[in-house]
Amino acid sequence: MEGLLAMFSDPAYWESLSRVIPEALYETLYMVIVSTILAYVLGVPMGVLLVITSEGHIIPNPWVERILGTIINIFRSIPFIILLVALIPFTTMLVGTSIGTTAAIVPLVVSAAPFVARLVESSLREVSSGVIEAALSMGASPWQIIYKVLLPEAKSPLILGIAITTINIIAYTAMAGAVGGGGLGDVAIQYGYNRYRTDMMIITVLILVVIVQLIQWIGTTLAKKLSHR
Amino acid sequence: MIYIKNLSKVFKTPKGPFTALDNIDLHIPKGAVYGIIGLSGAGKSTLIRCMNMLEKPTSGEILINGQNMTQLSGVALRKTRQKIGMIFQHFNLLESRTVAGNIAFPLEIADWPKHKIAERIQQLLPVVGLEDKANSYPAQLSGGQKQRVGIARALATNPSVLLCDEATSALDPQTTESILELLREINEKFNLTIVIITHEMKVIKEICTDVAVIDQAQIVEHGPIESVFINPQSNIAKDFIASVFPNKLSPQLLCELAQHSNSQIVTVNFLGSVASEPIISDLIQQYGITVNILHGNIDRLRSTLFGTLTLELQGNTESISQAHEYLKSRNLKVEVIK
Numbered sequence: 001m002e003g004l005l006a007m008f009s010d011p012a013y014w015e016s017l018s019r020v021i022p023e024a025l026y027e028t029l030y031m032v033i034v035s036t037i038l039a040y041v042l043g044v045p046m047g048v049l050l051v052i053t054s055e056g057h058i059i060p061n062p063w064v065e066r067i068l069g070t071i072i073n074i075f076r077s078i079p080f081i082i083l084l085v086a087l088i089p090f091t092t093m094l095v096g097t098s099i100g101t102t103a104a105i106v107p108l109v110v111s112a113a114p115f116v117a118r119l120v121e122s123s124l125r126e127v128s129s130g131v132i133e134a135a136l137s138m139g140a141s142p143w144q145i146i147y148k149v150l151l152p153e154a155k156s157p158l159i160l161g162i163a164i165t166t167i168n169i170i171a172y173t174a175m176a177g178a179v180g181g182g183g184l185g186d187v188a189i190q191y192g193y194n195r196y197r198t199d200m201m202i203i204t205v206l207i208l209v210v211i212v213q214l215i216q217w218i219g220t221t222l223a224k225k226l227s228h229r
Numbered sequence: 230m231i232y233i234k235n236l237s238k239v240f241k242t243p244k245g246p247f248t249a250l251d252n253i254d255l256h257i258p259k260g261a262v263y264g265i266i267g268l269s270g271a272g273k274s275t276l277i278r279c280m281n282m283l284e285k286p287t288s289g290e291i292l293i294n295g296q297n298m299t300q301l302s303g304v305a306l307r308k309t310r311q312k313i314g315m316i317f318q319h320f321n322l323l324e325s326r327t328v329a330g331n332i333a334f335p336l337e338i339a340d341w342p343k344h345k346i347a348e349r350i351q352q353l354l355p356v357v358g359l360e361d362k363a364n365s366y367p368a369q370l371s372g373g374q375k376q377r378v379g380i381a382r383a384l385a386t387n388p389s390v391l392l393c394d395e396a397t398s399a400l401d402p403q404t405t406e407s408i409l410e411l412l413r414e415i416n417e418k419f420n421l422t423i424v425i426i427t428h429e430m431k432v433i434k435e436i437c438t439d440v441a442v443i444d445q446a447q448i449v450e451h452g453p454i455e456s457v458f459i460n461p462q463s464n465i466a467k468d469f470i471a472s473v474f475p476n477k478l479s480p481q482l483l484c485e486l487a488q489h490s491n492s493q494i495v496t497v498n499f500l501g502s503v504a505s506e507p508i509i510s511d512l513i514q515q516y517g518i519t520v521n522i523l524h525g526n527i528d529r530l531r532s533t534l535f536g537t538l539t540l541e542l543q544g545n546t547e548s549i550s551q552a553h554e555y556l557k558s559r560n561l562k563v564e565v566i567k
Contacts, residue, residue, distance in 0.1 A: 134321035137281055138335040138386075139310035148337065152325045228324055228366035 007199075017203070020187055025207065027101045028183035031173045035105050036166050039112035046072065046113070047120025048146055058132065058142045072114040080111050080172055104181030108172055116165055123157035124150050156227040163219025167212050184208055230422050231257035231280065231390065236289030238275050249275040251446040253289070257439075262416050262423045262531075264437035264454075266469055269428060272446045277394050277426045281313045282306060294389060311339045314383030318395035320375040322367040328354075328378050329363040335385045353381040357411065373404035380411060384419075391415070393425045397432055409435045430469040434458075434530055442466045458535050459498045459562045474526050476537045478566075482523065486541060486567070493549055494523070497538045498562040504534045508559065516552045518544030539566070 007013050049068055053061040078086070084107045088098040091106040127150050135149045151158070174185025184204045192201025238250040249272045257263045267273040278284040280291055282298050291298040293313065301309055322331050329350050336346045354360045357377040367375055376396060383391055393412070397405040413436045416423050425432060433440050433454060441451035442465055449463040458474075461467045471477065476496055478486075486494060499508075504527055509520050520540055527536035542549050556563050 128321070130317060130319050130321040131323060133283060134315070134317060135334075135338070137283060137310060137313070137315040137392075138338050138382075139307035140338045141307060144338055148334070149323065153323060155325055226325070229368050 017200075020191070020200075021184075021203065021207070024182060024184045024187040024204065027181070028170070028173055028185070028208075028211075031101055031104055031108060031176065031181060031183055032166060032169050035108035035112060035169050035173075036162070038105070038109040039116045039165060039169070040162070042109065042113040043116025044120050046117035047124065048150065050117060050121045051124040051150070052142065052146065056129070058136070058145055072117050075110065075114040076118070078111075080107070081175055083107050083111050084175065099180040101182050104173070104176035104183075108169055108176060111172065112165060112169055115168065116161070119161035119165065120158065123154040123161055126157055127153045156223040159223045159226065160219055163215050166215050166219075170208065170212060170215075230259040230261070230294065231255075231424070232290070232292040233257075233276075233280075234290040234292075236276075236279060236291065237287050238272075238279060238284060239287045248446050250279070250286070253443075253448055255441060255448060255451065257422060257424060259422055260416070260420045261439050262413070262425065262437045264425045264427060264433040264440040265443055266427055266430060266433055266440060267443035268465075271443045273426045273428075273443050274394060276443065277392050277424060280390075280392055280424065281310055281315060311335065311386050312388050313390050313392060314386070314388035315392040315394065316376065316379040316383050316396045318398045320367070320372075320379045320399075322375055322378055322382075324367050327364050327366055328359060328370070328381075331367070331378050332381045332385055335382055339386050349385060353384060356384070356415070357381045371404070372400050373407060376400065376404075376408050377411065380408075380415070384415065384421075389422065391421055391423045393423060393427075395426055395428070398427070398429070405429075405432070406435070412436055430473045433469075434473050434528070434535075436531060438531065442469065454530060455500055455533065455535070458530055459500050474528065474535070474537045476524055476526065476539055478523055478539060483567075486523075489541070489543065491545060492541055492543045494539065494541050494566040495553075496564045496566055497540060497556060498564075499536050499538070500530070500560075501533045503559060503561065504536050506559070508556070508561070509540075512542075512552050512555065516544070516548045516555065518542050518548050518552055 046068060050065060050072075051057060052059045053065040053068075055062065075083075087107045087110060091098045091103050094106055095102055097103050131149060131153060132145060135145050140148065173181065173183045174188065177183060177186030177189055184207055188201045188204040191197040192204070233253055233255040236250055236253040237248070240247045240249055253276060265273050265276060275284055279286045280293070280298070282301065286299055289299070293309070296309055298306075298309065323334060326334065332350050332353055333346045336349060341349070350363070354363060357380055359374065359377055359381065362370065362374065367378065370378065379396075391412075396412075397408050400408060409432060412423060412425075415421055416436070425437065427433065437454050439452065440454050440457050441448050442457075442463060443449070444463070444465045450457060450461065450466045457466060458470055461470055478494075486492070509522070512518060512520050520542060522538065523541055524539035525536065526538075527534055529535075542552055544552075553563060
């Protein structure tokens with residue numbers, strides 16, 4: 001106990017923390033935010049396509065639905081750590097290097113996008129067929145049905161999905177440390193696990209806990225506020 | 230206005246083809262409130278959904294304002310649909326939009342400019358009596374109010390036809406009445422043609438000018454409601470009429486009446502001003518027969534009166550047949566029950 005007190009009252013200790021933690025926090029946020037955005041850029045169109053091409057929907061097309069569904073399933077079944085390694089050549093081609101924070105975003109997106117596609121799909125399926133039919137009866141085009149009916153009507157579940165995805169990506173960024181991605185997870189492993197710095201581990205984990213709580217809280221609150229049911 | 234010619238719809242099911250509509254022919258004149266009544270599964274919903282091509286007919290034609298719906302697709306179909314309003318049993322409102330937003334929806338689809346949309350919303354809210362609800366969400370409204378939003382939304386683009394698919398079936402009797410009253414007002418005020426699908430004869434009786442009875446994928450009877458009510462041909466039409474104008478005598482009463490000699494039981498259907506004439510006292514005074522009223526019912530049939538009377542006529546055969554002649558001369562429909 002006295003040892004701990006001595007450590008916490010030592011300015012050098014805090015200085016060493018301030019050299020590591022803010023940068024790691026920045027790296028984590030950078031990876032998480034960029035990956036989430038890109039995962040949605042890719043995932044939303046896939047999710048929409050899965051829904052509208054399904055039987056009885058606005059543009060039924062069993063082949064598109066089946067092929068896209070299979071591709072999504074394949075990507076979702078590959079463990080992230082394997083994807084991370086397998087994608088190294090692709091990442092190098094895309095961003096010029098396979099090491100570093102930006103490089104880590106590539107496997108994060110590739111892994112999260114199919115997940116987002118499924119989340120978006122299940123959210124859009126909650127929109128009642130009656131509402132879609134009403135829009136059709138008014139002469140709405142498929143495109144108008146997508147952006148004026150499906151997406152706005154599914155706002156709440158979509159936002160909850162964003163919270164789930166973001167939190168998932170945070171967990172994955174810890175693994176991205178393995179390819180030199182940096183971030184809080186990396187600090188926890190490098191300092192806490194490899195150098196027996198339990199305090200570092202606890203601090204980074206605590207920060208992660210706070211971030212996750214915050215995202216979930218924002219998601220839940222926003223979803224509730226936007227739901228007019 | 231609307232012509233339906235040889236319309237058929239066959240659904241493919243795992244158990245084989247199912248005929249939902251079998252060679253339907255129907256003419257719906259402009260300004261009519263045309264009721265199509267049938268039991269569930271009779272094909273009436275399929276019929277109305279074919280009218281705006283939500284369901285593609287297997288064969289036949291549908292002409293609305295001279296436009297052959299079955300030959301339209303893509304943009305042309307969408308443009309035509311913008312001129313056909315539709316309301317639904319479960320309202321089908323957008324839950325993420327306010328009342329005003331829901332009314333704006335078909336106008337956005339039709340590419341109206343923003344200020345015109347706002348103007349149109351202000352015109353429509355009083356028509357459906359929702360002036361104070363513009364900013365409410367559907368979840369905050371009652372069923373009747375939701376259907377009023379549905380009606381305002383359907384009227385927004387000034388359609389020439391309003392299709393109502395079981396529009397009152399999810400509402401309680403009182404609310405049903407107020408929605409029917411609203412539809413009737415709209416029909417009269419805007420001379421809008423209304424097509425109503427229902428399984429409730431009450432709806433037909435309240436507001437329809439014409440009725441078609443659909444049974445097992447076919448139209449079994451159709452015409453102006455007065456003629457169908459006074460002289461129904463099919464058993465199913467008779468059953469539907471009996472559901473709003475019950476005239477069945479109890480078996481116990483029939484048993485007792487069977488003991489009487491020199492008596493005949495008849496049902497008399499009458500319409501309009503005859504209802505206020507002293508028919509029965511004429512029968513008694515002029516033909517010297519005894520008239521015993523077993524059952525009677527008078528109610529509104531859209532804008533006229535319609536009634537049924539079940540009478541026991543007692544007297545000799547000759548005076549009873551004279552009584553029949555008299556009733557027929559007054560344009561009453563007489564049916565001998567026993």
